[in-house]
Amino acid sequence: MSLREWWQLLHFLRPHWLWMILAIPVFYASLFVRENARRPWQGLIEPALLDHLMVPRKHRWRFRPVHLLSLLIALGSIAAAGPTWRREQPPFAEDKAPLVIALDLSTTMNAVDLSPTRLERVKLKLRDLIHRRDGGRTALFVYAENAYMVLPFTTDESLFDVYLDTLRTNLMPHEGKDSVKALQTMEGFLKDETVPGTILFVTDGIEPSALPSFQRFTAKQDQSDEILVLGVGTSEGGPVQDGPSHFLEDRSGRRVFSKLDVAALRALSHDGIDASTLTPDDDDIKWIQHHTQHHMELLENRDTRTRWIDEGYLVAIPLAVLSAFWFRKGWTIRWTAALLAFGLLLPPSGFAMEGADRSSHFSWMDIWMTPNQQGRYYFQKKEYKKAAERFEDPMWRGLALARMGDYDAALNAFALSDSAEAWFNQGDALAHSGKYPASVEAFRQALLRRPDWKEAEDNLIFIQSLIPKPKEQKKEKKEQTEESPNLPPDQVRFDDKGKEGKKARTNIKPVTTADIWMRNIQTSPANFLRRRFAMQDARERRP
Template sequence: MFEGWQYFHFLRPCWLLGILAAPLLYFITQKRLGADYQWRNIIAPHLLEHLKVRPAASAKFRPIHLISLFIILAALALAGPAWQREPSPFSEDKAPLVIALDLSQTMDAVDIAPTRLERAKLKITDLLQLRQGARTALLVYAGSAHTVLPFTDDPALLNMYIESLSTHIMPSKGKAPQKALKLAASLLDKSEIPGTILFFTDGISGKYAAQFTQYMQTSRNQIAVLAFGTREGGPIQTGKNRFLTKNGRRVMAPFDYEGLHTLSQKADIPVIGSTVDDNDVERLQRSIQTHLQAALAEDESLRWRDNGYYLLFPIVLLAALWFRKGWTLQWRA
C-alpha cells in the first residue's frame, strides 16, 4: 500500500528534539499547578491529602494533553518525514513499460482457454487499463524480435495492434527471448527514467539466465515475466478444431517451468503465473511502480519530497479544539 517506506527518514532530524518539550511541559505543569505545590506552605501535608478534590472521570483530557500532542505533531512535521524523491519536472511520474509478447507456436496451446496467446492479449489489455497515461511500447518475438509500436500513452492504439497479432505473422520460427531483451533494452535506453521489460510467455530457457542476469546487474531497468501454461502442457491449435499433429498424434506444447524457475532464482526476476482474475496484472503494476520509486530513491540528483504537510491536518484539528464551547483552562490532570 505504501511504496518506498524502506527509504523513510527525516530531512531535518534536529527538530525531533522538540518532542522532548512535551513530557517536560507536562511534568512542570503537573508539578507547579498541582494542589500539593500550591498549598504546601499553607496546609499541613497530612491534612492536604484529605482536602484535595479529585477530578471527574470525564475531565481526564485537559489542555495540557492537547498542548503535548500539538508539540509532538509539530516537531514531527518540522523534522520533514520523507520516503520518496521529487520526480524531475522534465519527466513523467509513471514508469515506462516495454511489453515483449511471445508469438512462438507454443503460445497457441489450449491448456489455458481460449489459448495461451489469447489469454496473454487479454492480460495486456487489463494491464493497460491500470496504466492510464503511462508510456508503453510493444514488441513481439519468436525466432526473431520486432517492434510493433514504440512508446505511446494511447491504450486504444495499443489494443488495436494487439488484436491483430498471431503466431502466423512471425517470419522465423523458434523462441529467442534474448533478441527480445536486446530490442527492449534499446527502446528503454532512450527513456529518461527507469522502466520495466515485461515478458508475456510460456517459457524462457534457463540457458539464457546468464544474459538476463547480466542485464539486471548492469541496468537501471527491471525484467518481469507473466507466465502462461500448465505443468501438463496442452495441444497446439492450428485452426478451428484443428491441432498440430506428428505421426498421427497431437503435439503437446510444454510449459517451461524449470526454465522460468532458473531465471527467477539466478537473475532475481519476478515470475508471476497468470490468474483467472486481475491479481496477476495488479501485482505486476505494483512491481513496476515500486521499481520506479526504488530507482528514483537512489538518484542523488533528485530532492526528497517533504511529506510533513500531511501532519498539518491533525495539527489544525487540535488547534480548533481551543475554540470548543465550554473548554476549561484547567491544566491540572
Template sequence: MIADFHFLRPLWLLALVAVPLLVVVIGRRTDVRAQWQGMIAPHLLDHLLIEKGGKRRFHPVHLTAALIAIAAIATAGPTWQREKPPFVEDTAPLAIAIDLTATMNATDLSPTRLERTKLKVQDILALRKGARTALFAYAGTAHMVLPLTDDANLIRTYVAALSPGIMPVAGKNTGKALQVVEDALSGEAVPGTILFMTDGVERTAFDAFAHYKGRNDLMVLGIGTADGGPVKTADGQFLTDATGARVRAKLDVDALKALQAASATQVATVTPDDADVRWIVRRIQTSFAQKTAEGLTRWYDAGWWLTIPIAILAALWFRRGWSVRWAVFVIAIGTALPGTRVEAAERSFADLWFTPDQKGQRAVDRGDFQGAAGDFTDPAWQGVALYRIGRYQDAINAFAQGDTAESYYNQGNALMHLDKVEEAVAAYQQALKQRPDWPEAKQNLAVAEKRKADKDKQDQDAEQEAAGLDPDQVQFDDKGTKGKEGTVPGAPQTAEMWMRNIQVSPADLLARKFAIEAKDAQP
C-alpha cells in the first residue's frame, strides 16, 4: 500500500511553496520592531514598544498557511488504492459457444454429449446468479442465439432448444465461431470470457486461437471421452459409415492439449461431478479481477478526507463563541430527533453541503441507483440511474432532454431493451451524425438493424402463413419481386400474427433465423 502511494495531480503541490513565503512576508509586515529598527536607536526602541501579553507564537498567518498547505495536498489527490468507476459491471460477461455438430449426439456421455453440455450450462448459470451470459451455437456456420442477458430462465429455454438439426450448414468451423463471438462482445465496457463447449477443436482453427488479440479470456471445455461412443441421429437411430458400421466419435484429447500449448486458451475436459463447472467459474472470476486491476479501475482520490481538518481550521475564523453554539445545535438535533427521523436529518444536513448531482453520485457509490435517480437533476446522469434500475422508458425521457451524440446513443440502448428497434436505429443514426467515428454506436446500430431485419422477416413469414403458405417453409424472393399489393386490416392482422408467432417453438425460430443468416452470409 505504501509503495502505491502517489498524487493524482502532483502539480498542485507547487502551492506549498507559497506557505513559507507567506509566513515570512506577513511576519515582516506585522513585526513592529523590524519596522522601526532603522529609525530609532535600539536602546530606546525597547522602552517605546508595548507588547501586551508577551510575544505570541501563533498568528492568523500561521492558520492561513496551514489551510493553504492542507488544501494543496488535498487538491493534489493523494491516493494509494484503486476503486471501480461508477456504472461498471461487477461481474464479467460470459459468452458460451456450444458445438452443434452431429458428433455432439454421441452417447459416450449419458444421455448424449449435447444433453450433458446443457446440464453443465445450467450449473454455470446457477453459480453465476445475476451475471450476464450470451449464448452462441456453431457447426459449419456460427450464430448468436441470445445476446448478453441476466435472465437465466430465458437462457435455459433456448439452451433446451439447441440440436444439430437447427444448423443450416454441416461441418465445424470453430475459427469462425470465435470471430462471431468476439464481434458480439467487442462493444462491452469490461472484458469477459468466451467458453467453447465442444467435442473437439479442428487443427485448422488453432491459428485463430493463437493469434487472438481480443481482451476476452478463452476457454475450452472438452465434451466426451477418449474411448468415444456411437452417434445418435435425429430419428433415434445410430450414424453409420459407408460400410454400414456405426460411427464411433472419440474426444481428441491430444488436439486439445496441442491447442493449449499453441495459444493462451485454458483447456479442460468434462467431469462427472461439478469440478469442471467450478473451475470455469473460478477462472472467469480470476481473469476478470486481474484485467480490471490492470485497466478498468481508477485510483481512489482520498484528498476529500482533508476537507475535515480544513473545515475545522476554517471555523477558527468565525467570531468567538459561534463554533461552540453550532456544535451544541448539531448535538441537540442528533439527540432530540427520534430514531425514525435520523436518516431524514442526515439527508437534510447533506443538503447543506452537497448539490443534488453530488448527492446522486454519492448514492451511486453506495449502489443505491433508485435513490440516485431521485437525486440527480442532470438529465444524462438521471437517465443512467433510471437505466440501471430497469426503468427504460423513464430513462429515454431523461436522455431525450439532451441533443448530444451521447444522449441519442443512450436512448438507442434503452429502446433496444423495450424492443423498439426502429426507433433505436433512428437514435443510433442520430448519434453517428454527430460522432461519425464512434465504434460502439456503429456496432449497436448494426445489431439494431439486424434485429429489425429479423423482425421484418418474421412479419413477412407470418403474412405468408396467413395467406395459406406452409409456416415451416422458408422462401427467398431471389427475383426481387414485391408480391401482390393489397390492403390488410391493421389491428386484427397484428393480433393474429402475434398469436401465430407465439405458437412457433424456440427451435423453429432458431432454425429459421440461422437459415436466413447463412443465406445472407453467402457471397
C-alpha cells in the first residue's frame, strides 16, 4: 500500500477523542504565565527600575517535561480516537490473493541473452515465486498461438516443480504468439472466482495488436482482476536456440536475434497496467507479491460488509515507552548524543564484506572497481566462478565459464557476439564438448570474418582430423551392433525335487481392466502435456 492510498483510507472510529489535543496549548499558556518573572514584582517595583533588575534568560531550546507531556497527550488522543485504514477479513476468507501465471512458450523464449536461456531463467524465478507465496492459490497456463492450462488453482509446491521442469517450447502444437487469446482464456478461468485475482504474463513481449484488448480489460467497471506483465530478456537481445549447441537461422543463414520489446512494456505502463522486467535478485518476486496482495486488500477495503480494524494499540506502544521517562526526577536527556550512540551500535546490515551474498548486500569492491574489473581480479586469481558472476562483458564471462569447464554456458555467452573472436571461442567450446562438426562450422565462421587468422586455420584443420570418415563410422557401428547368436548357456540345472512338492491352494485377487490400463500407462509429464495440448488444439479447430 502506497503512502497516498494509506492517507486516503486513514480515518478514526472515535474522532471525538481528538478534542483532547486542545489541552496542549492550554498547558503551554499556563507554563508561560507561571515562568513570567516580571509578573510577581509588577505591583511592588516601578516598571522603569524593574527593567534593569531583571536578568535576561538565555534563549536555548531544550527538551523539557512539558514537551513530553504534550507528546503524551497527542499520542493518547490519537490512540483513543481509534485510527484505522484496513478492514477485518471475515472468518474462513482467503488471506492470500490468487494468482494465475500465463507463461509464454513461443520460440523466442529460447534466446540466450539470459543464461542459460530465457525460459530456464523464468522457470527458476517461478519456482522461487511459488515457494514465496506460502500457501497462496496459484494456477499455471502456457501459451503460444493458443493458450493451454497446465495446472488449475493449487497450493502444492511439489506439483508445480514437476510440471515446471517439463515445460519446453516444443510442447506447443503450433508456433506463434497470441496474447489476446491467452488473456481471454485467463478471464474465462477467473470469472467464477469470488476473490480478486491477478493475471501474471511472463513473456518477452506483448504484440502491439494486443494492447487495445489489455486496455479494454482494465477499463471494465466491474473488473475485479488485474494484469501484471513481467518482461523476460534484454534490450540488446540474443540468438535463439533451436537445439543443443545450435541456433535458429533465417533464410539467408543469419542467426535470429530476439530482443525484449521494451516499447510495448512502456505502452502498458502508460495505460495503467503494471509492467516490470526480470531482475538478477528477488526484487521482481517481491514486486509480484506486493502487487498481488495489495490488489486484493485494496478491493476488500471497499467492501462495506466487513468491519474496520482498530489500530490504536500501535500508538499505545510508544506511549508507554515515553511515559517511563515521566517518573524520573530531575531528568535531562541529550537526545542527539543518544541517537548517535544508538546508530553507532547498530550492526552495518546494509553492507557486507567480500564474499557475502551479492543479491542482498553491498560489496565494498563496488566502491572502487567496476563489475568487469572485479571479474578480471578474480580471473587472475583463478576464481573463475566469482569472475563469471562479476563479468558483464559476454566474451570475458564466456572465458571464465570455459575455464570452469561449463562449456555449454560459455557457448551461450560467446553466442551473444557476432565477432570473429566470438566464433573462435565458440569453436573452442564446442570442440571441448566433443561436438566436432559444429566446432568446424564455428571456426569457418571466424575465418569468414578474419580470413588471415592462422590460429583459426590450425584449429580448423586439427578438429577436422578428429572427425571420423564415413567408412570408419560404418565399421565402428557394425562392430558395435554385431552379436554372436545362439551362445551356449554357461550351466543348465534341473529341479529334481519338483515331484516332491505338495499341492496348495492360492487365492489370486482378480485384476480389473482399469488396473491393467493404469499399469500400462508409461508416459512422462512432458508427453502427457504434449498430447493434451494437441487434443485441445484439434478440438478447437474442429468445425
